[in-house]
Amino acid sequence: MTTLVRRSARGPLVAFGVCAAVVLIAQIPFLRNRLFYVWDDSAVQFLPTWHYLGGRLLEGDWPPLLDVDNWMGGNFAAEALFGIWNPVNLANFVLVNQFDDLAVAAVVVKTEFLVLLALGAYLLCREYGAGRGPAAVIAIALPFSGFTLYYDAATWAAGLMAFTWLPFTWWAARRMARGAGSPLWAFLFGALAVTTGNPYGLLGVCVVMAALLVESWVRGDRPALPRLLVVGGLVALLVPLVYLPLLGSSAVTTRAGQGFASDGVLMPRLSDLLSLSMASHQPMVRGFGHSIRMITPSVYFAWFIVPLLPWLHWSRLRERWRPLAGVFAVAAVYVLLAVGPSNMWMFRFPLRHLEVVYLALGVLFAVVLTGGPKLDHFRRRALLTAGALVLSAYLTFSAGPWQWRHHVISLALLVVGIVLALWLARRRLAAMYGVLVVGVAAGLVAQTAWFPFNGDVAVHNYPRSITELRAQTPPHEGTTFPVGSVLPGNVGLVAGLSSVGSYTGLQFRDFASATCMVYHGNTCAGSFDRIFAPTDLDGRPLVDLIRAGSVGVDNSVRPDVQPPPGWRVSFRSETVTVLSREQPLPWPDGRLSHATAGVRVTEDTSPDDRDESVRFTKPRGQAGSLVFARLAWPGYRVELDGRELTGRQGPAGLLVVDLPADVEAGQVTLRWTPPGLPLGTALALLGLLAVVAYSGFLRWRSRRPDPAPLVDADHEPADHEPADREPTGRERADA
Incomplete structure (x- = not known):
């Protein structure tokens, strides 16, 4: 009995250790560069808007559907990617609102989601039968893979949030399919993935549910099929709530990169995967602008994957291909998406799909590593590892020969790490897993020294302290129209500046055209003349029709600007000139x-x-x-x-x-009222009530006596049961 208690307690302890390790490792990029997690879109769109939405929530405004002063970026219902229907997102908005330093707020929230991602990956690996050690190693490594860390965590935060809920959805849905879990959990995690508002989350749920249907059919588990179809359909009832406002606004908006095209931007090649263990590898993938090579290690997965390939129990994939069919299906679909066209409707930049490929490969790796490496035929396996490392190093050197010192260090880390890991595998398997985890941290230390920020995307230099930011914001009166770039993106939301310019994924077509405004809120020099030109409404200029009280002019775009009649220069510095009205606008209580x-x-x-x-x-x-x-x-x-x-x-x-x-x-x-909101709300409530009723029905049916249980000749009773112990040295040798 004591042994059983210890084994049952070991699982939660390992899961807690995974979370603790990720918390610690996630601070390495922050310690190297305190702005690491508040970069590009996170700096000018997500963090400022989260802070602002948190304030509105605290004022009792839920859901925050519209901010007319934020203009193109203020239709939060249609914008979708802020996830205003996601309760975890809303809680984090309130949390971010309590911080004055956006860089600190960013590391707190991003660490939270990296930890959740690791926990979900751990549970998923265990669900497919991986041992605790291999599952923990993969779970700790996945959040710090190249794209997830340098793009999702550092810049495109909505992608991180959507990806985080995918392994949980997969885990809960598979447990439900085999009758070990409630449909409520599968619905809950699927709902969290969908309501993040990122279409990649919705795509992931669809692919996972389809893959589990394939897996259940292959295994001959017929009762699982209706359960998956029902719960998948109920999760789909949430889609109108999230995306109908977006689709309903499409008639007046434009989005860059929609449709089907292929320009090579962020399109990885299968050959790039050969270097997924080299921390210094910069893939020959076209970036933004004229870049032909990524500046970040965007296809990196984990340092130990390639070196350990010759030492794994590959026969398990052949023996257990039926229960692993869902993993193979997810991997196959996402590999095709990752190398597919650069633009497919709402889905751009195929490199984004690579992290789901790594999730699936990670599950397979954890399964074939369970029990430790195979140590027979030692010389042959060592030669194969040496050849794999030489090939990886050569491909990495070929992509960036001038960084040869970094490549030598990367190769040295791999050699030392794999030798130590294999030496410990003969003595104490847990110590070997510890070396693999330490190597994850060591690799990240090296990477953040070589790549302290994501140089593939935009850099925005402004104070991250809200107090300091407000102190440096030019004085203004009422709504300010920016000429050039006064403050980037949505930073005005936290700087106390009510700016017409805002960052948005949905440009209001006519407004953008009339004002010469791009999606990130900047305008051209000619926008000054446009807003003061008379319109066909009694000759009133656009600057009056939008009720602008001030016009902020970037001096580098329009130097020595002079105020038109009725306006005066209220502030001038080396960088910005602010024009304000001489007379107040009428009707101050409305718009x-x-x-x-x-x-x-x-x-x-x-x-x-x-x-x-x-x-x-x-x-x-x-x-x-x-x-x-x-x-x-x-x-x-x-x-x-x-x-x-x-x-x-x-x-x-x-x-x-x-x-x-x-x-x-x-x-x-x-x-x-956002288009489709009443229908979307009704369908979401219907889905919630239906899944509760369906869960109750399954629970009631499971309690009924079954007088004639069916026996499945192909049943594999242990295919979903994780190993409760690590094998002994003799068992590993026999394997």
């Missing part, structure tokens, strides 16, 4: 920016971003229009004293309401 001739506005109030009310009078028989400093996002409902009107796009895509000629006075009300 009405213009009423055409003959229309007299008596009241304009906007209690929140989604609602507005305008009272007016005008001569009967005369038409008129109201123009609002709001983008005409699909979803606006306009009423005049209960009579439905139709809003339309005006200059730069602004919302315009035309008043009927037969009305003398009245009250116009606006209400914005």
Whole structure:
């Protein structure tokens, strides 16, 4: 009994050790470069927006669907990738809001997801029968593979969040399929993956569910098929809630890189996988701009994979291919995606798929490493390892010969590490696994010395302290229109600057065209002339129609700018000139920016971003229009004293309401609801209720006596049961 208790307690202890190891190793990049985790998109989009959304949540605004002052980047429902329906994301938004230093907030949140990813990978490896040691080693190595660390963790945070929930979904769905777990867990983790808002999470859930169907069919496990289909269908009911607002807004938006194309950007080659254990390898993969080589080790997986290949129990893959069929299916699909076209609808940059390939390969590796390496035919295996290392080193040298010192160090680490690991494998297997984990940390120390940041993406230099950032932000009045780059992306959300420029994955087509604004919020020098040019609405310039109180001009883009009539220079420095209005704007309580001739506005109030009310009078028989400093996002409902009107796009895509000629006075009300939100909410609630009912039904049925149990001749009773102990030296020799 004591032995059983010790064995049952060992599993949670190992899982805790995995989490603790990842927490410690994740600090290595931060200690080398405290901005490592707040880089590129994380710096100008995710962290500032998380901080801002956390503040709105604390004020009771849930869900935060729209921020009209954030303009193109303010439609959070359509943007999707912030995951406003994901409870873990919302909790992290509130957490980030408590930090003044965004770099510290980034390392806390990114470490959290790296730990969760490792835990999910550990559980998945164990589910497929891997021993605790190999499962732990793979779980610790996976979060620090090249793409996951340098891209997902450092820059594209939504990708990290989506990938984190994939191994949990896979693990819970497989347990449910074989009758060992509740459908609630599979639904919960699938829902977390889908509601991150990153389409790669949705793709991963679809591929995993399909792979498990294949696995169940191959194994002849017929009862698993309906369970997977039902739970997969219920998870799919969450998709409209997340993506209908995005699809409903597509008529007025554009997104770079949509459609099907292949320009070679971030498209790895299968030959790159031969160097997945070389920490210094910079693959010959086309990056952004004119780069023909990645600056980061983006195809790196783990240092021990290639050296240990000749020492593994490969016969297990042949013997247990049926229970491992799902892993093979996931690996095959994602290999094809990783080497496929660079643009496939919403999915760009095939390198993103490589981390799921590594997850699947990691599971297989953990299975064939269980029990330790095979130590017979030692000389032959050693020669194969030497040949594999020489080939990897040569390919790495060929890709970047001027970095030969780094390559020598990488090769030396591999040689020393594998020799020590194999020496310990004969004596104490747990010590060998410890060496593999220490090697993960040592490799990361070397990598962060050679590649302290992701040089393949944009660098944004601004203070990460919110207090310091606000102190350095130029003074402004009301909404500021940027000419050039005043503050990058969504940084204005935390800097106290209400800026028309924002970072978005969805450009409002007419607004971007009229203002010469790109997706990251910067504008061209000609945008200054555009916003002051008269429009067809009584000649009012666009700067008035968007209710801009200030215009911030990047001096490097438009030097020595002079204020137009009605404007003055309120601030000037070496880098920025700020122009402000001489007279305040009318209707300060709302977002009405213009009423055409003959229309007299008596009241304009906007209690929140989604609602507005305008009272007016005008001569009967005369038409008129109201123009609002709001983008005409699909979803606006306009009423005049209960009579439905139709809003339309005006200059730069602004919302315009035309008043009927037969009305003398009245009250116009606006209400914005994301397209598809009512339907999406109803389907999501239906899915939640249905999975609870289905779980109860399965639990009730499992308690019914089965008078005639069926016997499966092909059943493999231990294929899902993880090993409870490591084999002895004699058992390893016999193997």
